Amino acid sequence: MPLDKTTKRKQSYHHGDLERSLLDAAEIELEENGIERFSLRAVAKRASVSHGAPAHHFGNADGLLTALASRGYGKFIAMQDKRESLASDNPKAKLAASGLGYIDFAIEHPALFRLMFASERTDKANSSLAKAANAAFEKLTEHIEAIQGIDPHTDQFAMADVLACWGIAHGLADLTISQRLGRATFLAGMSDQDRDAFFSDIILRGVSPHAGRHA
Amino acid sequence: MPLDKTTKRKQSYHHGDLERSLLDAAEIELEENGIERFSLRAVAKRASVSHGAPAHHFGNADGLLTALASRGYGKFIAMQDKRESLASDNPKAKLAASGLGYIDFAIEHPALFRLMFASERTDKANSSLAKAANAAFEKLTEHIEAIQGIDPHTDQFAMADVLACWGIAHGLADLTISQRLGRATFLAGMSDQDRDAFFSDIILRGVSPHAGRHA
């Protein structure tokens, strides 16, 4: 019985691009339920496929989550790039914009953010994931190098700036999605523009004023 | 058959202080397996009690985790206090010490830290938990007030300092237990004392130099 092949070829036994479909479904499930209530069978059901299907592509549930985290870094960097492209053309503005993109991503994809940065279910030895995470880190070091004029990999003081800025952006992002910053009531009443300026100021505190200092 | 009543009264049907025993067992299980692999039945087994026993004391698994998080804030604040008591007697040193205690706690109890700050399984409406979390926050605002001479609750610039310092300490703590800071290779080779000084410097960057500025 050849069912409506015209509408969708969904009736096909082979899915075509199930790997992508599963990742899409998993991302939705993740954002809806959070990591702690993530269900592989629910992902399969959402993708209209049997509960055993994901195993062939990802091995197990953690494999799927690892792939999802890896893909997440693409969006993560893209959001930072977008912020940077809108920023004025000086190193500090670019750095602040990058940090705002960091926070943007956390707010828009809180569960994915947690998966990427705080989950034990991802395989950190996975080369694809490690490469993606490293790219995000290198991006930050380049910003600091542009400001301080020296490669943080070779200079301890510049690396301190890297850790400071990273810590600030990450901390603000994590606390924001945990809804911990609501106590600072004035934040809720701020316009987006004011909020960005407020966060930018804080992010730039990570940069040491002792520019170019090194051993 | 009255079994050895002398050694432990464990043979008693009623446990005596099962609530505390369950919390202790849960804390061990949590640190061993992480939140994402936490099992209520494993907790019951560790406490040598039936799988249904926890329900009577905590309602459900999330109730147990909420109580555990609430108790965690006690240790959390205690660790900060210990650091502060060892610090020299000036407001900035106290603030930095408090931040180091923040990081200490995360390193010693990573899973509990994640439960307290990044889990969706705790009931944030729980009054006991909210009160504990608030106490930790107020502690920080007092440090900033001691430095800037104005209550952050009434001054936006002082509150910015609060969020900055909190973000830094939290970000460094979270990234540390995620083992993300290993790339900054020199950190591993540092003595505890040097590492503390390094983190202290970063934490204090959260304090704005424009002291006492206010609208």
Add this chain to the structure above:
DNA sequence: GGGGATATCTTGACAGTGTCTAGATAAGCG
């Protein structure tokens, strides 16, 4: 084009999970 090898997906089974209910046991109190 045909046909065997291979990739892909389904199905059923299994142990483990959290929660609910009913019942057993202990403790408290009149």
Add this chain to the structure above:
DNA sequence: CGCTTATCTAGACACTGTCAAGATATCCCC
């Protein structure tokens, strides 16, 4: 002592992730 209440056990249920066996489609070489 006996009734009430608190506490804990035991069994059932639906759901979970993973595994093994089988069904089905696609690929590729003859």
